[in-house]
Amino acid sequence: MNKPTSQAEFATPRVTTGPLPASQKVYVQSDRFDDVAAPVRYISVHPSANEPPLPVYDSTGPYTEDGFEAAVEQGLPRKRTAWILERGGVETYEGRQITPEDNGGATGDYLARAFPRAHSPMREVEGGDGKARLLTQLDYARAGIVTKEMEYIAIRENLGRRQAAAHAAETLADGESFGAEIPEFVTAEFVRDEVARGRAVIPANINHPEAEPMIIGRNFLVKINANIGNSAVTSSVEEEVDKMVWATRWGADTVMDLSTGRNIHNTREWIIRNSAVPIGTVPIYQALEKVGGVAEDLTWEVYRDTLIEQCEQGVDYFTVHAGVRLPFIHLTADRVTGIVSRGGSIMAKWCLAHHKESFLYTHFEEICEIMRRYDVTFSLGDGLRPGSTADANDRAQFAELETLGELTKIAWRYGVQVMIEGPGHVAMHKIKANMDKQLKVCGEAPFYTLGPLTTDIAPGYDHITSGIGAAMIGWFGTAMLCYVTPKEHLGLPDRDDVKTGVITYKLAAHAADLAKGHPAARLRDDALSRARFEFRWEDQFNLGLDPETARDFHDQTLPKEAHKTAHFCSMCGPKFCSMKITQDVRDYAGGLSDNERKALEEMSEEERRKGMAEMSEKFEEGGGRLYVSAPGAGS
C-alpha cells in the first residue's frame, strides 16, 4: 500500500447525507428471498390531499436513510458478497500488485492517499472443464436461474404499479412505445428473460458488492448516467467522491469515472468503495496514462493489464472502442469535426501509426474472457460518433455501429452482457434513424446515448440542446441517457453543474417513460398536478425532481411562510387567480344535471347558428365580396 505522504493535503471526502424533503426511504422485502429488500422512496403529501405517500424509484443508496452516518474511509457495506459466494464458482485471490504507473507515476505530495481498506478480489474459477460456466447475470438468466439481483430489480422497478393498476391498461394504450414490450407488472422472471435475450443488462461486477442491483433495458424505466472524473488540469479525489454521491442523490442511476492524468487508480478506489450505483470507466484512458500519454506506445499487454486492474477494483462496465477499425478511419477525414471521442481518437491514432487493425478488435475475445470472470458489462463505445450535427449519421458512424453489432454477438457467446453507446450531435430529424439502426444491427442490446445534442450553437446550454434529443431518443427506445452538463465543451462540471445535468436528464428520462406509456410514470405527474391545482405549495415542491430549487424560486417572490398555503401565487395575485376561478367553475359545472347540460348545448348551438347566420349576412352586405377577386386569398 502507498504511504500516505499526501495525507496532509488529503481531506477525507465529505458527502451529502439525509433524507430528501418529505421523503422516507423504505426497503421493500422480497417474499422470495429473506436477504433481499429493495429501496423505494416514499414522498408524503399534506393530509388535506388524503393521498397515500407516492413511491418513486430511488438511486440514492444508504446516504438518504434517516440518520445514516457516512464513513467514507470504510466504504459502504458489501451486502452483495454473500449472494455471490453462495452462488459459488468464484475464488478469492491476491490480485494484481498496484504499481506507481496505476496512478500516473504520481509520487510524494502529488500522490492521492490510497483508500485505507484493502479487499482481496474475487473472480470466476477457471472454466473450460466441460461443465457449464455460470458467473455472469447473463449466464444465470440463460440457465433459467433467477438471481437475487434480478429479484431486487423487479421490486425496485415496480414502484407504483399497484396504484397504477387501475388505469394501467389505459395509460399503456395511451403511450407510443415503438415496439417496446413494457409489462404491466415487473416480475423477477421478466427481468431474467430480458437479460437472457440480451435486451437488458445488470452491470454488477462481483468485486463491487457495495452496489445496489439495477437494470438497463428498453422495457424498464429509462436510466441516466452522470460522468465525473478529474483531469490532468484540475479537480481532486475529494471533489469526485462528493460529486458521485451528489449525482446519485439527485437521481443518477450509474456514474462513469472518466478521470485522466494522475491518481486514476486511487481516485477510482474511493469512488467505487463508496458507490451504491454501478461505476463505468473507459480503460483506454488509464492505459494511455501508463504509456505516458503517447497513443502509439499503447500495447495489448498494457491494456490487458489495465482491464484486470479495473476488474479487480470492481468497475461494473467498460467502454471499449473496439469498433474503431482501421478501414473506417479515413471515412472521418472530410468531417467538420473529425473524431471527437477521446477513446476513438486514441485508437485511430494507434491504428494509423502502426498501420494495423485495432488491438481492441483483434483481441476482442480475450477481452470477453477477462470480463466474464468478473461479470463486467460491455459498453461498446462509439468512437466515431459525430461531434457536430453536420457529421451525424454518416458512413463512418454507421460502419462502426454495424461492427458493434458483430461484436455484441461474440460477447454474448462468452456470456458477457452488452450495451451499445450512441451519439452525440444529431439534429432532431435524424435521431430516430439512429435508434432504428441500433435495434436492427445490435440484436436489441440496450442503447446508451450521449444526448444527442440537437444543435451546436448553444455552448453553456448543452444540457438543454441535448436534453431535447435525449428525451426523444429515450422515447424511441434508448435504455440509458448519458447526461450532458452546462459546462459541456467548455470545462469540467462542478457540483452545481452535476446537479443541473442530472435533473435535466431525469426529466428527459421521465418524459420518455410518459410517452412510452409506462404504467406507473403518470402517477408522479398527476400527483404533482393535483398539488399545483389545490395550492399545496409544499407538496408541489416535494413531489418535484428538485424541491430545494422549486422552494427557493417560490420564496424569491413570496418569501412569507403564509404564502405557502395561500390560495394564490405571485403570477396573478390574490384577487385574480385562474386556479381559484377554476375551482368555482368545477363546483358549478360538476353540479349540472344531464338535462341542464343538454339545455346548455342546445341554447348555445342555437346562438351559434344565429351568430353564423348574421355573420354571413353582414359578409354579403359588407366587405366580403370585395376580396373575392383578390389574388392569393386563402380564405
Next chain:
Amino acid sequence: MNKPTSQAEFATPRVTTGPLPASQKVYVQSDRFDDVAAPVRYISVHPSANEPPLPVYDSTGPYTEDGFEAAVEQGLPRKRTAWILERGGVETYEGRQITPEDNGGATGDYLARAFPRAHSPMREVEGGDGKARLLTQLDYARAGIVTKEMEYIAIRENLGRRQAAAHAAETLADGESFGAEIPEFVTAEFVRDEVARGRAVIPANINHPEAEPMIIGRNFLVKINANIGNSAVTSSVEEEVDKMVWATRWGADTVMDLSTGRNIHNTREWIIRNSAVPIGTVPIYQALEKVGGVAEDLTWEVYRDTLIEQCEQGVDYFTVHAGVRLPFIHLTADRVTGIVSRGGSIMAKWCLAHHKESFLYTHFEEICEIMRRYDVTFSLGDGLRPGSTADANDRAQFAELETLGELTKIAWRYGVQVMIEGPGHVAMHKIKANMDKQLKVCGEAPFYTLGPLTTDIAPGYDHITSGIGAAMIGWFGTAMLCYVTPKEHLGLPDRDDVKTGVITYKLAAHAADLAKGHPAARLRDDALSRARFEFRWEDQFNLGLDPETARDFHDQTLPKEAHKTAHFCSMCGPKFCSMKITQDVRDYAGGLSDNERKALEEMSEEERRKGMAEMSEKFEEGGGRLYVSAPGAGS
C-alpha cells in the same frame, strides 16, 4: 396627463445597450424601396479561420447599434409612420381620454408616472363606402400589393441564404418539414403570398411605428415570444421596460406584456414606445382590473373600451379567448387541473355567472371591425388548454380549437390577421396530434404554442420540460414558441430568468429550423463546430447564443487568457486531446491515395475474416455449445 406625483419613486428605466461580442449590426438596403433597410447582425471570427462574418437574424432593435444612446423618455424613432401615411386610408384623431381606471385606480405615489410624450393615434378612415378597404397587411397582400413591411421582412429573413445557396438543395433535402414550403430564397412576393393565404402574420399596429416589421409563419424562421409584466403583488415599470429590452437583446422576436393590477396603462405605454418588436397583450386582464377584479362584472362595453384603448396605444396583437364557449366549460369539470388559462377561466366564470354565451364570441365581428382599423393581429387564445399532461388533447381542448378555426375564417373576411394559440402541458407522444389538428381546422393560420411542457414533475426546470416540447412542435410546424422560464408555476421571472427562457427557446427554435431543413440554419452550427474543432475559443463563444455565459464557464476552469488560444481544453488536458489527435488523423488519412485506401481495406478485411474464423473455432472448442440449450438465449 397624470401629474407625476410618483416621480420621486420613479427611476427612469435603464436599459442595456451596445453591440454583442464580435458583432456588427448592419442595415441591408432594399433595392426596391429607398427608405427600407433591414437589420442583420454579422459575427466576425478570427482571421485564421479565413471565413467571412456570419450573418444572423437580429431582433435587438437599435439598442445594439454601435454607440446608440438610449433615450427611454423619448422612445424609439417612429420610422414606420411615413410608410403608413403614404399608403393612406388613415386618419389621425384625438383618441380616447385616459381614465384612472386604465391604471387600476392607482393614485398618488402608487401611480406610475405616465410616459412623457403623447402621440395622437391613427386609425383607418370609416370604410364601407363601396370601395375596397385597404389598411391591414392582409388587405394589401390580398390586393397583390407588396408593402414596405413585406420587403423589410424578406431582407431580414434571407440572411445567409446566399452563403447557403451552395448546399441549399442538399440541406433542404436533408430536413423533414412535414409539408411546410420553405423557399430557397425569400422574396417580398413570397412574403405577400404567405400573408394573403393567412399562413403568416405581420403583427404591426399602425400606432406602433417604432416596431421593426417581422413575420410569423411556418415557412419562415421559427420565432419566439417572451412574456413580461408586473402583477398586483410585485415588480415595477422600470423593471418591465428593462426586461423588454433585455429579452430582445437575447433574441425575443415579440414580447407580451401580461401586466395585471395597477398601472397597466402606463407600464404598457413605456414598453411600447421603447420596443422595436411587436407587443402582445391579453386585453381581458386590463378589463378585469377596470371592474375591480370581479369576473361577473365584466361587460362587452368595458372590454370594447379596453380594446380601443390598447389599439390606440399600439399593441400589435391581442390574445382573445373567444373560443371559451358556454357549452365547452363543463367538459373541463373532470380534469386534473381544470382551466388554467387566466383569460379562459375569467370568461368561463362570466359565462356561468350569467348563464350566457361568451361576449367575446357573440361580439366577435365587432372585435374584428375594431382591430382591422389599427391592423391589430388576433392571437386566438386557448383558454381551455391543458394545465397538466393528464388533461392533454381532451374534448374540451379540441372543441375550443375547432371553434378557433371557425373564428379564423370570420376574422379573415374582415381582413384581420390571425394566429392560433396552443398548449400547454402535453407528453411527447401527443404533441404531433396538436399540430396536425391545428393545421387542419385553422386553415394553416400560424400556430403559437406555450411550450408544451412534456412532464409536470420538474418545477424550477420548466424552461427545459417545455423546451423539449417546443423544439418538437416547432419542427412539426409551429410558427412561434412562447417561452417558459425557470420560474414558471413558482414566481415572476426576473432578469436572469428572462434571459434563460429566451436562450432556451432560441435554441429550441433553431433546433426546429435545422430539423425542418431551413436552407440557412446549418450555417451557424457548422461555423461554430469548425471553431470548436480548431480551438478558436473566442469564436466558439461569440458564435453561440450566449457568449457571456460560455466565456464565463470556460474561465471558471481555465481563466488564463493564454488558454483561449491553447490547443487543448480542461476536459482532457494538454497531452491528451481528441481534437488534436483527430487533426493528426485527418492529415494522415487525408493524404491516402486511392490504392492505399484499397490496400487498407483488403488487409483489414483479411484480418477480419481470420479473426472471425478464429473466433468461431474457439467458440466450437470452448464455451459455445454450452449455451445452445439455454432458454431464452437471444444470440
